[in-house]
Amino acid sequence: MVAQALLEVRNLVKVFKSGMMGREIVAVDRVSFNIEEGEILSLLGESGSGKTTIARMILRLLKPTSGDILYKGRNIWKLKGRELIEYYRQVQGVFQDPYSSFNPIHKVDRPLLQALKNLQGIEGSEALKIIRETLRKVGLNPDEVLGKYPHQLSGGQLQRVSIARALLVNPKLLVVDEPVSMLDASTRIDVLNIFADLRDNEGVSILMIGHDISLSYYISDRIIILYKGSIMEEGETDAVLGSPLHPYTKMLIESIPRIEEKWGRKSRIRLDVDQKPTAMSGCKFLDRCPHAFNMCTRKPNLIRKDNRKIACWLYKNNYNQDIA
Amino acid sequence: MMLDRIMERHRETLILLRRNRKIKAGASILAVILAIAVIGPYTTEYGPLEYTGAIGEPPSSRHPLGTNTFGYDLYSQVVYGLRSSILIGLLGGILATAIGVLIGFISGYFGGIIDELLMMLTNIFLVIPTLALLIIIAAYIEHRGILIESVIIGLTSWPWTARAVRANTLSLRNREFVYLARMSGMPTRSIILREIAPNMLSYIIMVFILQFGGAILYAVSLDFIGLGPTKGISLGVILQQAVLWNAVQLGMWWWAIPPGLLIALLLTSLYVINTGLDEVLNPRLRRQG
Ligand SMILES: Nc1ncnc2c1ncn2[C@@H]1O[C@H](COP(=O)(O)OP(=O)(O)O)[C@@H](O)[C@H]1O
Ligand SMILES: [Mg+2]
Numbered sequence: 001m002v003a004q005a006l007l008e009v010r011n012l013v014k015v016f017k018s019g020m021m022g023r024e025i026v027a028v029d030r031v032s033f034n035i036e037e038g039e040i041l042s043l044l045g046e047s048g049s050g051k052t053t054i055a056r057m058i059l060r061l062l063k064p065t066s067g068d069i070l071y072k073g074r075n076i077w078k079l080k081g082r083e084l085i086e087y088y089r090q091v092q093g094v095f096q097d098p099y100s101s102f103n104p105i106h107k108v109d110r111p112l113l114q115a116l117k118n119l120q121g122i123e124g125s126e127a128l129k130i131i132r133e134t135l136r137k138v139g140l141n142p143d144e145v146l147g148k149y150p151h152q153l154s155g156g157q158l159q160r161v162s163i164a165r166a167l168l169v170n171p172k173l174l175v176v177d178e179p180v181s182m183l184d185a186s187t188r189i190d191v192l193n194i195f196a197d198l199r200d201n202e203g204v205s206i207l208m209i210g211h212d213i214s215l216s217y218y219i220s221d222r223i224i225i226l227y228k229g230s231i232m233e234e235g236e237t238d239a240v241l242g243s244p245l246h247p248y249t250k251m252l253i254e255s256i257p258r259i260e261e262k263w264g265r266k267s268r269i270r271l272d273v274d275q276k277p278t279a280m281s282g283c284k285f286l287d288r289c290p291h292a293f294n295m296c297t298r299k300p301n302l303i304r305k306d307n308r309k310i311a312c313w314l315y316k317n318n319y320n321q322d323i324a
Numbered sequence: 325m326m327l328d329r330i331m332e333r334h335r336e337t338l339i340l341l342r343r344n345r346k347i348k349a350g351a352s353i354l355a356v357i358l359a360i361a362v363i364g365p366y367t368t369e370y371g372p373l374e375y376t377g378a379i380g381e382p383p384s385s386r387h388p389l390g391t392n393t394f395g396y397d398l399y400s401q402v403v404y405g406l407r408s409s410i411l412i413g414l415l416g417g418i419l420a421t422a423i424g425v426l427i428g429f430i431s432g433y434f435g436g437i438i439d440e441l442l443m444m445l446t447n448i449f450l451v452i453p454t455l456a457l458l459i460i461i462a463a464y465i466e467h468r469g470i471l472i473e474s475v476i477i478g479l480t481s482w483p484w485t486a487r488a489v490r491a492n493t494l495s496l497r498n499r500e501f502v503y504l505a506r507m508s509g510m511p512t513r514s515i516i517l518r519e520i521a522p523n524m525l526s527y528i529i530m531v532f533i534l535q536f537g538g539a540i541l542y543a544v545s546l547d548f549i550g551l552g553p554t555k556g557i558s559l560g561v562i563l564q565q566a567v568l569w570n571a572v573q574l575g576m577w578w579w580a581i582p583p584g585l586l587i588a589l590l591l592t593s594l595y596v597i598n599t600g601l602d603e604v605l606n607p608r609l610r611r612q613g
Contacts, residue, residue: 061503085509093507095500103501105522111504118509165504 004073005034006173006205007058007091012067014053027053029229029284030067032302035173038203040195042216042237045226051209052096054226055177058207059093060084071173089119092166096178098158102150108161109146112168119169134164138194156187163194174198177209192219213256217241225249228284235308245305246312248285283313337604346600353593357586361410364403372396372404372557383578390578393569401562402582409540409559409587412474416539419478421532424485429524431486432493433516443490449483462551470553473546477539485531492527496520526605530598537594544587559583 014028028050035041045051056062058069060076069076071091079087095101102108112131116122122130132142138160145153145161153161159179166174176195180188196219198204210216216223216237223240225233225248233246244250282297283289289296295313302311341347370376375395376387383390389398431442461476462468496502497520505515546552547560548567562583566572571579 056503059503059507061506088507088509093503095503097500101500101504103505103519103523106519111501111508114505114510115508162504165508 006037006072007035007207008068008070008073009033009054009058010068010070012054012057012069013065014050014057014062015065027229028057028064031226031229031231032067033224033231033234035205035207037172037205038199039221040199040206040208040219042220042223043207043209043226044211044213044216044223046211048228049226050229051211051226052177055093055175055207055209058175059091060087085119089169090171091173091175092169092171094159094163094166094174094176094179097182098155098162099150099182101162102158104150107147107149108153108158111165112161115165115168130168131164134167135161137167138164139190140164156183156191159183159191160194163191167198170202171204173205173207175207175209178211179208180215181210181212188215189218195219213241213252225252230284231302231309231311232285233308233310233312234302239307245308245310245315246285247289247291247314251288283311340604341601344600344604346596346603348600350593350596350600353589354597357406357590357593358410360403361407365400365407368397368400368403370397370400372401374400380574380576382576389582390576392565392571392576392579398562398578398582401557402559402586405557405559405562405583406586408470408553408556409543410590412470412477412543412558413536413540415471415474416477416481416542417532417536419475420482420535420539421485421528423478424482424531424535425489425524425528427482428486428489428491429493432490433497433520439490442486446483446486449480452480454480458546458551466554468552468554470556470558473543473553474539477542477546481535481538481542485535488531489524489528492524493520496523526601530601530605533594533598533601537591540587541591559587563587 010032012028012031013026016025016027017023018025031050031054033041043051043054053062057064058076060079063077071087076087102111109131112134113123113127116127116130131146135142135145140157140160145157150158159182163176163179166176174195179195180191183191192215195206195208199206208216208220220237222235223237224231225240225246227248232248233240233244240249241253244253281299283292283300286292286296291314293313295316298313300311300313300316302309303316305315373396376391376397377395378387378391379395380393381387381391387397387399389402391397392401427442427446431439431446457480458476465472502515502519505519510519543552543558544560544563547558548564550564552558552561552564563580566576566580566583569579571577
């Protein structure tokens with residue numbers, strides 16, 4: 001029995017009802033995974049695959065339709081009052097869009113001061129000292145950003161302030177939703193390195209959401225491949241991206257020209273196919289899978305296979321067959 | 325005061341507002357019309373429904389806008405009528421805006437069953453044939469003053485505001501900075517008052533201006549079909565009587581043109597102000613959306 005995971009996601013489901021007709025969208029479909037202490041776990045998937053929805057549920061901003069999220073063994077939806085404050089002292093988030101992360105009518109100082117005041121009870125000059133320190137830590141000059149309104153700062157600066165806000169309370173777990181996708185290519189790697197440093201120097205666990213394989217390859221210890229709200233493959237980054245098993249993962253990797261080149265313009269690929277989540281009963285990848293066979297009309301479970309987990313009938317017991 | 329603080333923080337926007345040509349032009353016309361409504365009644369010796377002895381006379385130094393078939397001084401009628409038309413517009417507009425903002429905000433912020441019930445109510449009000457309702461109300465209330473007229477207007481014109489404000493609240497509520505405020509441990513009350521409400525202020529001002537103009541026009545059409553105030557005067561009532569007594573056919577242009585022109589100017593100035601506000605405020609909102 002391994003030690004308890006920092007965060008445990010169990011059978012998470014989120015169904016959105018849209019419009020008057022009550023059409024249902026299954027955005028997250030029975031997702032389970034753990035986040036361990038001090039690791040960077042990448043959640044990788046095309047746009048619409050349910051990544052942001054998962055992040056918001058972990059950050060307790062959106063109520064799951066069913067399933068549990070346990071932080072240090074406790075159900076986060078049972079937390080109230082002081083316990084909830086304590087949760088946000090330990091678990092923080094950064095969102096994709098730095099522009100809408102700030103209230104246009106307030107100076108950027110406000111969310112920083114608020115976080116320290118409400119979560120730590122720190123105000124005044126002590127708060128200011130911590131804020132300046134943290135801003136420097138994310139590569140900002142405090143004098144250039146403090147006292148400014150959001151529209152006076154660049155996207156890169158705002159995103160760093162947003163990261164600083166999350167770091168002010170020294171969280172144990174950070175959930176970051178595509179933190180660099182709206183930034184210039186030139187600043188992406190610097191921002192990513194902030195997270196790598198946090199893991200290496202302070203042992204912070206990070207759930208890093210993305211749709212860019214090479215960015216995930218660059219930064220993460222483990223990786224989860226999500227497709228239409230379900231996990232397809234999960235494991236160590238080198239294993240999953242180095243020797244993928246799931247036909248979907250293979251397809252993703254084949255679409256990258258050279259993965260050996262860890263960083264470079266060519267090796268970056270955007271997954272631009274907008275997925276439409278479906279509630280169908282079979283494997284979600286069925287219609288795009290080159291290896292589909294009769295079993296695939298039933299939904300495969302996520303099973304352990306060698307050094308990873310995989311949801312594919314090709315690897316299920318006696319149905320295993322060579323697909324090389 | 326919250327408003328002062330917002331003004332303080334929006335100095336840049338205020339400068340833009342003052343520089344906008346449309347706002348300048350619209351506000352100047354509106355200011356002149358408001359001044360006439362406030363000061364006008366003190367500049368005439370006749371009451372609006374007082375027989376002057378002169379019947380159907382063209383404009384003269386004694387009667388700057390002439391008199392009508394009943395011997396009423398039209399200058400007096402117009403300045404008093406303008407005053408009550410603006411009063412109706414203000415009261416009706418404030419009422420409609422207040423109800424609409426309240427219902428729309430609660431609906432959008434709290435969602436769920438509250439939202440469904442309130443939107444059902446709103447949709448019912450939207451499809452009720454207002455005119456039929458008004459005719460029924462008018463039949464029951466024999467003596468209607470401008471207060472009743474503006475209450476009727478306010479109570480029937482809030483639904484579209486409620487729907488618009490609901491949509492606005494919904495989009496603000498799901499903005500990331502609201503999520504971040506929640507993650508920063510801010511209490512719900514201050515999230516509503518300090519993060520969401522101030523962002524709606526400019527929107528609500530624009531909605532009010534539209535409702536103000538709408539209520540004036542609404543009142544004119546009510547007056548015109550004979551559902552206006554049974555006592556007292558308004559621009560719509562002057563116009564109604566002018567049409568009823570064939571003012572134009574009889575060549576008495578001074579009976580119909582001045583009140584009509586004032587209504588047109590008033591509505592145009594409000595429209596132009598709103599277009600200007602839209603120009604100044606919306607690019608900011610769009611860029612941040
Ligand atoms: N509030 C919502 N209401 C209805 N549908 C939603 C809502 N939020 C997300 N969705 C839908 O859920 C699916 C997953 O969305 P999301 O989690 O944002 O995906 P990703 O972050 O991977 O791009 C999409 O089809 C999206 O349209
Ligand atoms: Mg997303």
